[in-house]
Amino acid sequence: MIRWNADQTALREGLARFGDDLSAGHIEGDEQAAFSHDKWRMIQKTGILSLPFEERYGGLGQSLLTTMYVLEGLGHTCRDGGLNFSVTTSMASTGVPLQAFGSPALKDAYLPRIASGEAIGAHAITESESGSDAMQMRTRAVRDGDHFVLNGAKTFVSNGPVADVVVVYARTHPQGGALGVTAFLVDADTPGLTTGNPIKKMGLRTSPLSELYFDDVRVPADRVLGRVGGGFLVLDHVMKREILYTFIVNTGEMQHRLTRCLDYAKTRMSFGKPIGSYQSVANKIVDTKIRLETARKWLYDTAQRLEAGDNVTVDMAIAKLLTSESNLATSLAAVQVFGGNGYMSEYGLEKDVRNAVAGTIYSGSNEIQYNRIAAMLGLGK
Known part of the structure; x- marks a missing residue:
C-alpha cells in the first residue's frame, strides 16, 4: 500500500477545490457534445497539465506515481469525463513523447506550451483500414531534402x-x-493538413474526435521524435503512460460512483427499509468496492514496476483490462442501484455507462490485450 506524503496530498487537495466548477453543467455539456474552452482554461489554472514535465520547461517535475495520484483526484472531483479524457490525451499523446524523444530545440519550443495548456496536444495513429493493426498504416512520409512529405489520413x-x-x-x-514507422511533431495549421468535422460518438462527448487528412504536408526533418524508423519505440513509451494516466482517472470516477451508491443505498427507502439492507443491492456495492480496489492496485503496482525498469507488458495489459471492465461493470451497477432514477439523464449515471464503454476500445482494445497476454504465455504460436 502506498502512503502518500504531505506534498502529494496537497497537490491533490489543491485540485479538488476546482471540482465544482469543472463539473458544472456536465450533463448539458454532454448533450451539446461540445468542447469547453472555458473549462480548459480552468484546467490550466489547476496546474495539472504540468505535473510530469521538467521544471525547466514550466512543469512541476513530479514522478509518475504522483502524477497518477493527482489524476485520480481529477476523476474523483470532475464529473466531465470528456474533459478528463482530453487532459490525459494532451499530456500523454504529445507531452510525454516530446519530453522523452524530442530534441532540445523541440522541447524548448513546444513543451512549455503543452505543460501550461496553452497548446492542446493530440496524436494520430489509427487509420480506417487498419484499426488496431498499426503495423499496417498507410500514411506515408517521404524524405525530400530537409523535409518529409506526408500523405494519408x-x-x-x-x-x-x-x-x-x-x-x-x-x-x-x-x-x-x-x-518502418516514424513519429513526427506537426503543427495543426501546417499547409495541407485538414481537420475533419467532429465525429458524433456514444460517450466522452465533450472530448472532440475527428479525422485528419494529409495532402503533401511538408514537415521539417527536425520534427522527428526519436529517430527515423523508431516510431514504434515512441508509441510503446506513450501507450504505457496513456494507459496509466487515463485509467487511473477512471478509478477516481469509480470512487465517486461508489460514494454516491453508498449514500443512496443508505437513504433510499423501499418496503420500509433502506435499499442497502437488501443483499441484492448490497452485493452490487460490495462488488464495486472490490473492482475499484483491484483496479487501483494493479495500476499503481504496474507503475512502480515500470519505474523500476521491469518488463510490464503483461502487467499493463491486465491493468487495462481490469480497469476498463470494472469501470463499465460498476457504471451499470450504479444505474441498477438507483433504479429508475439511474436511467434518467439528470442523474448523470447513464452518461457514465456510455463513457465507460470507450475504455474497452481505446488504448488497445480489450481483445488486443487478451491477445497480448496470450502471446506472452506462449499461446497462439
Whole structure:
C-alpha cells in the first residue's frame, strides 16, 4: 500500500477545490457534445497539465506515481469525463513523447506550451483500414531534402478538432513494419493538413474526435521524435503512460460512483427499509468496492514496476483490462442501484455507462490485450 506524503496530498487537495466548477453543467455539456474552452482554461489554472514535465520547461517535475495520484483526484472531483479524457490525451499523446524523444530545440519550443495548456496536444495513429493493426498504416512520409512529405489520413483522433500540435505516426519505409514507422511533431495549421468535422460518438462527448487528412504536408526533418524508423519505440513509451494516466482517472470516477451508491443505498427507502439492507443491492456495492480496489492496485503496482525498469507488458495489459471492465461493470451497477432514477439523464449515471464503454476500445482494445497476454504465455504460436 502506498502512503502518500504531505506534498502529494496537497497537490491533490489543491485540485479538488476546482471540482465544482469543472463539473458544472456536465450533463448539458454532454448533450451539446461540445468542447469547453472555458473549462480548459480552468484546467490550466489547476496546474495539472504540468505535473510530469521538467521544471525547466514550466512543469512541476513530479514522478509518475504522483502524477497518477493527482489524476485520480481529477476523476474523483470532475464529473466531465470528456474533459478528463482530453487532459490525459494532451499530456500523454504529445507531452510525454516530446519530453522523452524530442530534441532540445523541440522541447524548448513546444513543451512549455503543452505543460501550461496553452497548446492542446493530440496524436494520430489509427487509420480506417487498419484499426488496431498499426503495423499496417498507410500514411506515408517521404524524405525530400530537409523535409518529409506526408500523405494519408488518420481517424479517431481525440482532441483532433481543437489540437494545436499533433504527433503523427507515418510509414517512412515502403514495407512499413516495426522499423518502418516514424513519429513526427506537426503543427495543426501546417499547409495541407485538414481537420475533419467532429465525429458524433456514444460517450466522452465533450472530448472532440475527428479525422485528419494529409495532402503533401511538408514537415521539417527536425520534427522527428526519436529517430527515423523508431516510431514504434515512441508509441510503446506513450501507450504505457496513456494507459496509466487515463485509467487511473477512471478509478477516481469509480470512487465517486461508489460514494454516491453508498449514500443512496443508505437513504433510499423501499418496503420500509433502506435499499442497502437488501443483499441484492448490497452485493452490487460490495462488488464495486472490490473492482475499484483491484483496479487501483494493479495500476499503481504496474507503475512502480515500470519505474523500476521491469518488463510490464503483461502487467499493463491486465491493468487495462481490469480497469476498463470494472469501470463499465460498476457504471451499470450504479444505474441498477438507483433504479429508475439511474436511467434518467439528470442523474448523470447513464452518461457514465456510455463513457465507460470507450475504455474497452481505446488504448488497445480489450481483445488486443487478451491477445497480448496470450502471446506472452506462449499461446497462439
